[in-house]
Amino acid sequence: MPYILVQVTDEGVTREQKARIIAGATDLMVEVLGKDPESTFVLIDEVKTDNWGHGGEMVTLRRQRERRGG
Structure with missing residues (x-):
């Protein structure tokens, strides 16, 4: 029974993208480990x-700096 935790920053991941992540991660377990998708x-x-x-820096601050071009 695989349990896959995907952590992403909350920067506008769409519902469609989440659905693709879930499907892709499940497919990977099926393909690589032969797991049952119903138990994944x-x-x-x-x-x-x-x-x-x-x-060593908060991602919020890194993103702000990147937007300013620095």
Whole structure:
């Protein structure tokens, strides 16, 4: 019974994109491990950019700096 956790920042992932992620992750478990899609669970966790860090910095601040071109 695979349980797949996909974490992304909450930056406008659409319902269609989420559906594709769920289908793709399930298909991968079927193809690679021979798992039953009916027993495969996929959870998409959208994390606020204030709660996600990269390179020692809050993603919110990194995005703001990138938008300013720096």
